[in-house]
Amino acid sequence: MRQLTYAEAIREAIRNEMRRDPRVFILGEDVGKFGGCFGVTQGLIDEFGEELVRDTPISEEAIAGVAVGAAATGMRPIAEIMFMDFVTVAMDQLVNQAAKMRYMFGGKISLPMVIRLPEGGGLQAAAQHSQCLEAWLTHVPGIKVVYPSTPKDALGLLISSIRDDNPVAFIEHKLLYNLKGEVPDENEPIPLGVADVKRPGKDVTIVATGLMVHKALNAAKELEKEGIEAEIVDPRTLFPLDKETIFNSVKKTHKVVIVTEEVKRGGWGGELAALIAEEIFDYLDAQIVRIGSLNVPIPFTTVLENYVIPNEIDIINGVKSIL
Amino acid sequence: MELTKELLLNMYTKMNKIRKFEERVAELFAQGKILGFVHLYIGEEATAVGICENLTDKDYITSTHRGHGHLIAKGGDLKFMMAELYGKATGYCKGKGGSMHIADVQKGILGANGIVGGGLPIACGAGLSAKLRRTDQVTVCFFGDGASNQGTFHEALNIASIWKLPVVFVCENNLYGISMRQDRHQAIADIADRAMAYGFPGVTVDGNDVLAVYEAAREAVKRAREGAGPTLIECKTYRWRGHFEGDPTVYRPKEEVEEWMARDPIPRLARYILDNNIATEEELKEIENNIIRELEEAVRFAEESPYPEETSAVEDVYTDLVEEGRVR
Numbered sequence A: 001m002r003q004l005t006y007a008e009a010i011r012e013a014i015r016n017e018m019r020r021d022p023r024v025f026i027l028g029e030d031v032g033k034f035g036g037c038f039g040v041t042q043g044l045i046d047e048f049g050e051e052l053v054r055d056t057p058i059s060e061e062a063i064a065g066v067a068v069g070a071a072a073t074g075m076r077p078i079a080e081i082m083f084m085d086f087v088t089v090a091m092d093q094l095v096n097q098a099a100k101m102r103y104m105f106g107g108k109i110s111l112p113m114v115i116r117l118p119e120g121g122g123l124q125a126a127a128q129h130s131q132c133l134e135a136w137l138t139h140v141p142g143i144k145v146v147y148p149s150t151p152k153d154a155l156g157l158l159i160s161s162i163r164d165d166n167p168v169a170f171i172e173h174k175l176l177y178n179l180k181g182e183v184p185d186e187n188e189p190i191p192l193g194v195a196d197v198k199r200p201g202k203d204v205t206i207v208a209t210g211l212m213v214h215k216a217l218n219a220a221k222e223l224e225k226e227g228i229e230a231e232i233v234d235p236r237t238l239f240p241l242d243k244e245t246i247f248n249s250v251k252k253t254h255k256v257v258i259v260t261e262e263v264k265r266g267g268w269g270g271e272l273a274a275l276i277a278e279e280i281f282d283y284l285d286a287q288i289v290r291i292g293s294l295n296v297p298i299p300f301t302t303v304l305e306n307y308v309i310p311n312e313i314d315i316i317n318g319v320k321s322i323l
Numbered sequence B: 001m002e003l004t005k006e007l008l009l010n011m012y013t014k015m016n017k018i019r020k021f022e023e024r025v026a027e028l029f030a031q032g033k034i035l036g037f038v039h040l041y042i043g044e045e046a047t048a049v050g051i052c053e054n055l056t057d058k059d060y061i062t063s064t065h066r067g068h069g070h071l072i073a074k075g076g077d078l079k080f081m082m083a084e085l086y087g088k089a090t091g092y093c094k095g096k097g098g099s100m101h102i103a104d105v106q107k108g109i110l111g112a113n114g115i116v117g118g119g120l121p122i123a124c125g126a127g128l129s130a131k132l133r134r135t136d137q138v139t140v141c142f143f144g145d146g147a148s149n150q151g152t153f154h155e156a157l158n159i160a161s162i163w164k165l166p167v168v169f170v171c172e173n174n175l176y177g178i179s180m181r182q183d184r185h186q187a188i189a190d191i192a193d194r195a196m197a198y199g200f201p202g203v204t205v206d207g208n209d210v211l212a213v214y215e216a217a218r219e220a221v222k223r224a225r226e227g228a229g230p231t232l233i234e235c236k237t238y239r240w241r242g243h244f245e246g247d248p249t250v251y252r253p254k255e256e257v258e259e260w261m262a263r264d265p266i267p268r269l270a271r272y273i274l275d276n277n278i279a280t281e282e283e284l285k286e287i288e289n290n291i292i293r294e295l296e297e298a299v300r301f302a303e304e305s306p307y308p309e310e311t312s313a314v315e316d317v318y319t320d321l322v323e324e325g326r327v328r
Ligand SMILES: Cc1ncc(C[n+]2csc(CCOP(=O)(O)OP(=O)(O)O)c2C)c(N)n1
Pocket: A029, A058, A060, A082, A086, A089, B039, B065, B066, B114, B115, B116, B117, B143, B144, B145, B146, B147, B148, B172, B174, B176, B177, B178, B243
């Protein structure tokens, strides 16, 4: 086993795929010599050169659209949007073009493209640099949405995403980039649509994504001191969704708390809650609890930001509210 | 053109205020007193000041992520700016905005902007509004060389042109969009050339020469006020510091930075003032001392101000308060 950070794992996945498949290339703002705003693509330009590690102008719509056009004609682009907030600028190309092209063309084309989207708060970066917009993407048929929480998952899931013939939105949490973790020595893909139980338990199921997986793990340690065993399920891909793993856990514990950093209203977490209510309602012993950011823009100053984004206390309170 | 003593000293004051404010912010950021993303304006002072000297409080500006200079040039108050950077309740945005979103609506400052190119169509909206309300207000839209590659740039210039909007587009060409040198992000040397494609005048000026900027802006603002439509002014300038505080700037040669630092716009204006016997060295020193005092007061104000109450997080946006708030 090697130790890699989350950022290094992402870079390792890109490097691995670029070495094995000459159709894979990167484009984005400052991804070349600068190495990306968060240093994720550092050094790749030295190995693969400017042709395959392409610095773009500040033109998000063109970044996404160029990825669509290149993917439609035989390449496998990996586009980086510097902050997920800026994906809003690229939305037409993702929603009206990338997501629909294969379907609209009667299945006669494939679009093997990945769009990397660093999201999340905690950096006092304020309302336009802190959002979690995964629900914008999971709402659109035709895009897969991946969201790893560990270096190991980032590596394996990104490899699968690059090899996938569909458009994949690959979400990364900015606060996870420096997280170190064990990674297998071989660069193996992890299939999309397979959840991972990050901690076994019998009393309550916590489904958490991204950074919230780690906050849930901390909360579970506290709960354990009081004799409460929380099972933590990380879906790892938001769509396709591994309902089976999540449902099996809920059927066992009969209680579920869903924790995501996205603003709660209209979030992906609401979709999951609805699925549980629709499909395994009879197994529930209590109402479904959703924990997310408050329904406001992410504020700048630390006290306010900390108040808006969920933390361990909110998770513990959420669990206790149904025990 | 008559350059009065008052005008020249105003410009000298504002440019120094920006410089000293930014230098202090750099220190405070390094000390961890200011958090988040901070983009400093040092080196570009002549651009904001030369432009804004032509505006009144009734006129509007849209600003960028590199907005402190625009704010100060348009009359922003150092105390409320500093308090906002500290994230305090007394700041311009009650701690909700920070550096990238400072606004002073009373002074016509429609906000710094975290989205590159985000301000361009907003400026057109303000221009249209002034036209529909039959006022003679002008809107100045600041943006960078990098922003001139966003779709919004092209859409905004076109719409301002066909509707003859009272907008002055001011491109601060500081040669880089983060690490991307201009000759790598576009194939033209003068961004002002792009105005031609939309059918209105574009001019390129030395953005480190406050008098040249002032002169170009005077023409453009006059044109806008008289209903003759937009102008694009490209100011060639340079940021001395990294893109944001903490940027190691590996992408540009030291010689280039030194070369531009030698073209410092502030001593240049001082020289003009002294050579033409407009003011004495003592008068200029006095101006600087006053700024230092004002700045220290601003820092003290920020330090002593309280942080906002947690629960203010759910104010200032429409929310269903019943579902908001946390119990911790
Ligand atoms: C839509 C969008 N894309 C990317 C960014 C990230 N970003 C912030 S500033 C910047 C460079 C801007 O360059 P320029 O317009 O030349 O302004 P300068 O920083 O040089 O003043 C970039 C890419 C952003 N904030 N918004």
